Amino acid sequence: MNEHLKNDSKNIGHLLNLIKEQGTAYLDTIEERPTSIVLHHPAEKQELPESGLGTEKALKVFNEKFEPIMVASSGPRYWGFVTGGATPASVAGDWLASVYDQNTQTMKGQGDISGIIEVEAIQLLLDLLQLPGNFMGGFVTGATMSNFTCLAVARQWLGKELGRDIAREGVSGSIKVLGATPHSSSIKSLALLGLGSNNIVRIKIQEGNRESICIQDLEENIQKLNGEPFILISSGGTVNTVDFDDFKAISKLKEKYNFWWHIDAAFGGFAACSETHRHLIENWEFADSITVDCHKWMNVPYESAVFLIKEQYKVLQIETFQNSNAPYLGDPMENFNYLNFLPENSRRLKALPAWFSLMAYGKKGYQEIVDKNISWAQLLGNLIENSNDFKLLAPVRLNTVCFTLKDETRQDEVDAFLEKVNDTGKVFMTPTFYNNHKGIRAAFVNWMTSEKDIHMVFEIMNGIAPLK
Numbered sequence: 062m063n064e065h066l067k068n069d070s071k072n073i074g075h076l077l078n079l080i081k082e083q084g085t086a087y088l089d090t091i092e093e094r095p096t097s098i099v100l101h102h103p104a105e106k107q108e109l110p111e112s113g114l115g116t117e118k119a120l121k122v123f124n125e126k127f128e129p130i131m132v133a134s135s136g137p138r139y140w141g142f143v144t145g146g147a148t149p150a151s152v153a154g155d156w157l158a159s160v161y162d163q164n165t166q167t168m169k170g171q172g173d174i175s176g177i178i179e180v181e182a183i184q185l186l187l188d189l190l191q192l193p194g195n196f197m198g199g200f201v202t203g204a205t206m207s208n209f210t211c212l213a214v215a216r217q218w219l220g221k222e223l224g225r226d227i228a229r230e231g232v233s234g235s236i237k238v239l240g241a242t243p244h245s246s247s248i249k250s251l252a253l254l255g256l257g258s259n260n261i262v263r264i265k266i267q268e269g270n271r272e273s274i275c276i277q278d279l280e281e282n283i284q285k286l287n288g289e290p291f292i293l294i295s296s297g298g299t300v301n302t303v304d305f306d307d308f309k310a311i312s313k314l315k316e317k318y319n320f321w322w323h324i325d326a327a328f329g330g331f332a333a334c335s336e337t338h339r340h341l342i343e344n345w346e347f348a349d350s351i352t353v354d355c356h357k358w359m360n361v362p363y364e365s366a367v368f369l370i371k372e373q374y375k376v377l378q379i380e381t382f383q384n385s386n387a388p389y390l391g392d393p394m395e396n397f398n399y400l401n402f403l404p405e406n407s408r409r410l411k412a413l414p415a416w417f418s419l420m421a422y423g424k425k426g427y428q429e430i431v432d433k434n435i436s437w438a439q440l441l442g443n444l445i446e447n448s449n450d451f452k453l454l455a456p457v458r459l460n461t462v463c464f465t466l467k468d469e470t471r472q473d474e475v476d477a478f479l480e481k482v483n484d485t486g487k488v489f490m491t492p493t494f495y496n497n498h499k500g501i502r503a504a505f506v507n508w509m510t511s512e513k514d515i516h517m518v519f520e521i522m523n524g525i526a527p528l529k
């Protein structure tokens with residue numbers, strides 16, 4: 062055995078202690094770590110060591126080269142994109158997932174009961190989101206893969222409606238997909254699925270500074286299809302303005318027309334945790350499939366997301382993802398195996414971080430995280446609305462603030478302003494374009510964020526924005 066490997070295995074306790082100490086030091090000071098850094102030189106080429114360095118030396122190299130440039134993306138003022146943090150319990154679960162190193166496939170207990178943990182985590186999540194038990198789900202790397210998984214089953218469903226088995230025969234003929242403001246990852250999924258990213262039928266959005274689907278235009282487009290089945294991609298929280306499609310109206314349409322209803326609720330689905338905002342997702346349980354990200358508002362480390370697909374489609378789902386060439390025989394549940402149920406074959410114990418966090422903080426814990434983030438968005442929104450230099454580009458509907466410089470003549474300064482703000486390293490926000498304006502987005506999904514963070518950032522903004 063390689064000397065280093067032998068030594069490392071003897072000293073595993075010491076090594077894990079080093080990592081524990083380093084991890085603790087990082088997490089204890091994450092509020093002071095910069096949210097972005099400027100890289101001056103490209104990294105030098107690293108040679109592969111002939112017989113290795115051993116873990117302790119490798120850690121030293123890592124700490125010299127990379128540790129200092131790690132940004133606090135799981136800290137309280139990283140408001141770019143929709144970037145979640147990691148709760149202590151989820152970090153604990155994540156570490157253990159590596160220690161146990163199970164391959165999540167079966168539920169037979171043959172050296173692998175991680176499928177059982179996964180099913181249980183899905184049930185806990187359904188409880189949290191107040192969704193009925195007739196959804197089945199699994200863990201994938203992110204909402205992108207979740208959208209892909211859901212739309213793959215939708216494609217199989219649609220083929221069946223037209224008398225084809227697309228999983229076996231491939232895509233032929235046209236497949237109608239409708240949507241108003243689908244996330245870019247759904248468009249990417251259409252490309253991957255051979256449905257063609259250009260082929261989506263764009264439905265109008267509602268009038269009045271909205272991003273949600275216009276139900277009347279949707280119905281008119283449905284009628285043009287003359288009864289042809291189709292896939293509807295709807296939004297449970299758009300990224301710019303966190304707008305929600307009218308799920309009540311869509312569930313009514315579903316009684317009249319034959320379509321697969323997919324909801325991308327990557328982060329917006331967590332509105333379910335809030336008494337005051339639950340109405341936004343009312344009737345979402347009538348969808349055929351739902352995408353939810355755990356590494357955003359649930360504050361589980363990357364890579365964690367789930368797909369939720371109605372149990373009635375389990376055969377279609379297994380047809381789509383079955384790993385064996387033999388036709389499926391008998392009840393697919395009897396030999397339930399995750400590798401026949403989602404894109405990947407081998408997977409780590411993906412459900413464990415989410416399981417730990419759900420068990421550790423429960424319904425009330427997540428309600429508080431969600432409600433607090435909503436209140437931070439409202440606070441920043443109010444400060445902006447009453448300021449001299451900024452204005453909102455859209456109302457604050459949930460947890461995101463979309464704003465710009467108030468002075469219309471300063472549109473070309475928005476990017477430079479944002480760059481200056483981000484360069485302080487105290488906060489990170491991302492640029493956007495909305496309603497013919499250059500804008501800035503601040504998305505609140507981190508459990509650590511507190512009121513002082515909002516005031517600190519608003520002060521920084523006010524120090525930079527005025528015309529100099």
Ligand SMILES: *Cc1c(COP(=O)(O)O)cnc(C)c1O
Pocket residue numbers: 143202203204205206244246298299300325326327328354366
């Ligand atoms: C973030 C996001 C995605 C993509 O999620 P990943 O986890 O990055 O793959 C898809 N849809 C919505 C609405 C999102 O916010």
